[in-house]
Amino acid sequence: MGQIQLKQVTKSFGDVQVIPPLDLTIEDGEFTVFVGPSGCGKSTLLRLIAGLEDISSGHIEIDGKDATNLVPAKRGLAMVFQSYALYPHMSVRKNIAFPLRMAKMDQAEIDRRVDGAAKVLNLADYIDRRPGQLSGGQRQRVAIGRAIVREPAAFLFDEPLSNLDAALRVGMRLEISELHERLKTTMIYVTHDQVEAMTMADKIVVLRAGFIEQVGSPLELYHNPRNEFVAGFIGSPKMNLIKGAEADKHGAATIGIRPEHTDVSMSEGMWQGTVGVAEHLGSDTFIHVHETGLADMVTVRITGDIQAKHGDKIFLTPQLDKLHKFDAQGLRIG
Amino acid sequence: MATKASRSAARLMMAPAVVLLLGWMLVPLIMTLWFSFRRYLPLRGGDLGWAGFDNYVRFVTSSSFWPAVQTTLVIVVGVLVITVCLGVLLAILLDQPMWGQGVVRILVIAPFFVMPTVSALVWKNMFMDPVNGLFAHLWRFFGAEPVSWLSDVATPSIIMIVSWQWLPFATLILLTAIQSLDSEQLEAAEMDGAPVLQRFIYIILPHLSRAITIVVLIQTIFLLAIFAEIFVTTGGAFGTRTLSYLIFQRVLESQNVGLGSAGGVYAIILANIVAIFLMRIVGKNLDN
Ligand SMILES: Nc1ncnc2c1ncn2[C@@H]1O[C@H](COP(=O)(O)OP(=O)(O)OP(=O)(O)O)[C@@H](O)[C@H]1O
Ligand SMILES: [Mg+2]
Numbered sequence: 001m002g003q004i005q006l007k008q009v010t011k012s013f014g015d016v017q018v019i020p021p022l023d024l025t026i027e028d029g030e031f032t033v034f035v036g037p038s039g040c041g042k043s044t045l046l047r048l049i050a051g052l053e054d055i056s057s058g059h060i061e062i063d064g065k066d067a068t069n070l071v072p073a074k075r076g077l078a079m080v081f082q083s084y085a086l087y088p089h090m091s092v093r094k095n096i097a098f099p100l101r102m103a104k105m106d107q108a109e110i111d112r113r114v115d116g117a118a119k120v121l122n123l124a125d126y127i128d129r130r131p132g133q134l135s136g137g138q139r140q141r142v143a144i145g146r147a148i149v150r151e152p153a154a155f156l157f158d159e160p161l162s163n164l165d166a167a168l169r170v171g172m173r174l175e176i177s178e179l180h181e182r183l184k185t186t187m188i189y190v191t192h193d194q195v196e197a198m199t200m201a202d203k204i205v206v207l208r209a210g211f212i213e214q215v216g217s218p219l220e221l222y223h224n225p226r227n228e229f230v231a232g233f234i235g236s237p238k239m240n241l242i243k244g245a246e247a248d249k250h251g252a253a254t255i256g257i258r259p260e261h262t263d264v265s266m267s268e269g270m271w272q273g274t275v276g277v278a279e280h281l282g283s284d285t286f287i288h289v290h291e292t293g294l295a296d297m298v299t300v301r302i303t304g305d306i307q308a309k310h311g312d313k314i315f316l317t318p319q320l321d322k323l324h325k326f327d328a329q330g331l332r333i334g
Numbered sequence: 335m336a337t338k339a340s341r342s343a344a345r346l347m348m349a350p351a352v353v354l355l356l357g358w359m360l361v362p363l364i365m366t367l368w369f370s371f372r373r374y375l376p377l378r379g380g381d382l383g384w385a386g387f388d389n390y391v392r393f394v395t396s397s398s399f400w401p402a403v404q405t406t407l408v409i410v411v412g413v414l415v416i417t418v419c420l421g422v423l424l425a426i427l428l429d430q431p432m433w434g435q436g437v438v439r440i441l442v443i444a445p446f447f448v449m450p451t452v453s454a455l456v457w458k459n460m461f462m463d464p465v466n467g468l469f470a471h472l473w474r475f476f477g478a479e480p481v482s483w484l485s486d487v488a489t490p491s492i493i494m495i496v497s498w499q500w501l502p503f504a505t506l507i508l509l510t511a512i513q514s515l516d517s518e519q520l521e522a523a524e525m526d527g528a529p530v531l532q533r534f535i536y537i538i539l540p541h542l543s544r545a546i547t548i549v550v551l552i553q554t555i556f557l558l559a560i561f562a563e564i565f566v567t568t569g570g571a572f573g574t575r576t577l578s579y580l581i582f583q584r585v586l587e588s589q590n591v592g593l594g595s596a597g598g599v600y601a602i603i604l605a606n607i608v609a610i611f612l613m614r615i616v617g618k619n620l621d622n
Contacts, residue, residue, distance in 0.1 A: 052521050073527035085522035089540040098536070099526035146526070 001063050002076075002153035002186035003028045004049060009058035011044055011210075018044050019210040021058065026154075026188060026203075028063075031180050033197045034190045035233070036207035042190045045207070046156050049188065050079050062153060073102075078147035079156040082163065084139045086131035086146075093118075093127045096145045103150075117145040120179075137168045144179070154186035161196065169193075173200060194236045198222070206230050228330035231256045237286055237301060239324070242294045252325035252333055259286065259301035261322035266308070269315030273298065275308045289314055363602075370595035377589045389596035398580055405489065406576040410557045412493040413500060414550055420497075421504030421549065422542065426534075428505070429512045439509075446502035450562040457495045458484060458567045488572035495563050500556075504549045511545035512538070551612040558605055577601055 004026040011019040018041050026032045034042045047053045049060065051072035059068050067075050078099075086095050096117055100110045118124050121141045131139055140160060147155055157176070161169045177200050180187055191197055197204055198218045206213040206221065206229075214226040218234075225231035231239050239256045247255045263269070264287065273292035278285060285306055289298045300316060308314060325333040370389055373382040393399060428439055445453065461468050462483035470480035483491040515538065523533045559578050568574045570583060578601060585594030 050525060052524070072521075072525045073529075077525070079522065079525050081518045081522060083516060083518050085516065085518035087519060087523070087537060087540075089543075090536075098523070098528075102527040102532060146522075150526075 001028060003063055004154060004186065004188070005061040005064075006049070007059040007061070009048060009060060010056045011041075011048055011053065012056045017056075017210070019048070022210070022212060024205065024212065024215070026186060029184045029186055031177075031187045031189065031200055031202045032205060033201035033203070034188065034205050034207060035192060035194075035197045036213075037233075038192065040207045041210040042192075042207055043158055044210075046079075046158055046188060046190050050077055050156050051075050052079075076150075076153040077156055078150050078152035078154075079158070080140075080143045080147050080160045082159045084131070084143040084163075086139055086142055088131050091128050091130055092123060092134070092142050092145075095131065095142055096123075096149055099146060099150045113149045114145075117149045120148070120182075121145050121175075136164050137172060140164065140172055141175075144176070148179070148183070152185065154188060157187065157189040159190055159192070161191070161193070169196075176200065194234070198234075204234075206233060224332070225256075225324065226332055228254055228256070228326045231324055231326070237299045240295060240298045242298075244294070246294050247325075250323065250325055253328040254326040254330070256324035256326065257318040258322065259299045261319045262298075262300040263317040263319065264300055264302050264306065264308075265315045265317070266312070267315065269317040271298070271316040271318075273314055273316065275310055275312045275314050277310065278306075278308050280305060287314065289316060292316070366595045366598045366602075368595075369591050370599050372592050374591040374595075375589055376591060385592055389592045390599070393584075393593055393596045393600065398575060401573070402575050402577045402580040405574060406558065406578075408489060409493055409496065409560070409574075409576060410554060412490075413496045413557055414553060416493065416497040417500045417504040417553065418546055418549060420501055421508045422539075422546075424501070424505045425508035425512050426538070428509055442505055443502045445498055446500075446506075448499070450499060450560070451566055453499055454495055454563040454566040457491075457498070462491060462567075484567050485572050488568050488574045492563055492567060492574055495567070496557065496560055499563075500553055503553070507545050507549050508542060511542050515541050547612070547615055551609075551615075554608055554612065555605060558601070558608065577604070 006022055006024045008021045008023060009019060010017060010021050022045075034045060036042055044053065048055050051067070051070060055068065059066060061067060062075055062077075087098065090098065093114055096114045097110050100113060105113075114127075118127055121144060123138075123141055123145055126134060126138060131142065134142065140163075143160070160176075161172050164172060173196055176187075176189075180200075189196070189200060201218050203215060204218055204221055205215050208229055213233075214221060214230045216224075221230060221234045225234060225239075228241060232241060235258055237259045239258050240262075241254055241256050243254050247253060271292050271294060273289035276288040276290045276297065278287045282305075283303070285302050285304070285308075287300050287302070287306070287308055289300060290296075292298050298316065327333050371385055371387075373385040373388070374380070375382065424442060428435070428442065432438070448456075459467070464470055464480050464482040467480075467483075469483065473480045481487065519537055519541075520533055523537050528536060560576065561578050561582065564570055564574050564576060564579050565582075570579045575583070577597070581594050581597040581601060584590050584597055
């Protein structure tokens with residue numbers, strides 16, 4: 001159980017309204033990811049749901065019951081913080097047991113649950129150590145362990161992987177996804193990492209300055225971005241947005257074409273340009289093309305390798321069926 | 335700073351300070367040790383020669399020795415308990431965002447800048463005077479008989495004065511410690527279902543343990559030697575004679591430098607025992 005509903009929720013710090021009236025429903029068992037540029041209010045929204053900040057107006061309902069004025073502990077949610085927020089003077093075992101002790105659970109049940117969490121998360125080897133003696137990834141696991149023993153209605157994650165190195169991040173990403181598959185508990189996950197958002201989410205919520213720009217499944221957002229902002233935000237490398245005469249030809253104020261939806265040739269094509277930087281990743285090549293007369297830079301992505309050097313002439317042909325069109329307000333056409 | 339030349343230059347330049355400090359410490363220490371083995375009565379014949387351990391034996395067998403030790407301990411422990419408890423509370427209070435925070439913090443710290451002699455005089459004459467003190471007026475306002483603070487409840491009064499002086503120090507150290515507490519930890523505890531009191535016991539207090547040990551350590555060393563407060567208020571009467579005050583009386587009032595010096599050596603040993611003891615606690619605390 002863990003359906004969360006925000007109704008006309010707003011939040012202001014002093015005179016500054018960080019979250020304008022916002023409606024959002026997170027279904028039970030769903031993995032929802034909040035993405036958006038830095039400072040857009042992702043953490044604030046999460047903290048409002050957690051109850052760590054008071055909302056300025058509106059209602060929050062958890063499982064259909066009004067939770068607007070409930071204290072955090074009574075909402076039945078568990079949070080994993082970016083800094084992990086482990087208790088440094090307690091052993092791993094005590095850290096994980098802490099919420100259970102606070103709930104005055106009996107010792108046998110506490111032990112059973114802590115051991116269960118330790119097994120799920122492979123914590124057994126360092127269960128008696130202090131957080132200070134653990135690596136970042138291990139601390140992360142302990143923090144997750146502390147969250148799962150409570151069997152909460154929903155998990156809240158605030159950029160939990162941003163302190164980890166790239167390799168560990170991939171590993172933990174998988175572990176969290178697996179955990180979600182197994183527990184089937186609602187999860188809300190804040191990140192500004194494209195890949196995390198695309199791979200983990202059932203539903204992505206794209207935020208800008210507190211406004212929800214679009215809500216949808218990762219592929220929905222990828223294929224049908226509702227506006228220019230979402231189009232530019234989702235996908236990596238970013239979608240090329242082209243204004244001016246070329247857009248007019250297609251009857252739009254702006255057209256967008258993803259780097260992977262552009263064909264490349266050294267001899268002929270629709271658009272001509274010069275190669276700036278070519279990034280060879282082995283599996284893919286990203287080519288940044290200048291002097292196309294379309295935009296400052298057009299990025300294309302091709303599978304495999306291509307012999308393109310700095311300064312070479314290059315021809316691009318967009319796949320017209322994959323073209324995105326936006327009107328003057330930045331909204332999608334068609 | 336790693337080359338040989340720079341290191342020897344550093345040593346050379348530090349030398350004057352080191353020598354000065356050593357002399358500052360060693361000369362009085364050696365003189366105290368020397369006098370403690372002499373029969374030295376300045377007004378009754380001067381240096382009367384070698385005394386062996388006589389002074390040491392006489393100092394501890396004197397009827398005022400154990401009461402003095404007890405008074406010292408009562409004052410030290412009393413002040414420590416009061417300053418640490420109130421210090422923690424004040425630190426938490428000052429950590430809350432509030433209007434006029436800067437001014438309030440300066441006001442709280444102010445007593446630390448008042449000289450002990452001055453603060454003791456102020457307390458004695460303005461607050462604790464049984465006829466004209468503020469407390470006397472307050473007591474009379476409520477129809478009670480004014481208390482003769484510095485004669486009837488002399489030791490608690492001195493504890494109060496000294497606590498007032500040291501509270502800012504404790505508060506300041508504890509405040510900086512509280513400010514270094516990661517607020518996410520408190521939020522995590524809040525989400526984990528710990529109410530205010532539990533958050534204090536399980537999160538804030540353990541976080542402060544190191545700062546508290548440091549406060550206790552530093553204060554103990556200074557409190558063992560408090561003197562001005564007693565000299566100005568009770569002059570050692572009414573059961574407020576501490577060890578350091580006893581030594582002062584032996585040297586200046588009884589004009590027995592040898593006996594006083596022996597007491598001084600005891601005091602040094604006592605202070606070192608306390609210091610070692612506390613260092614080990616601190617060391618243990620700093621380890622994790
Ligand atoms: N306690 C506060 N007081 C005043 N303003 C705040 C406070 N907390 C956040 N803000 C403001 O609210 C806005 C949203 O902040 P928030 O932390 O939610 O951003 P975010 O989306 O999580 O960003 P990031 O990706 O950098 O973590 C920011 O403009 C920030 O300055
Ligand atoms: Mg944030």
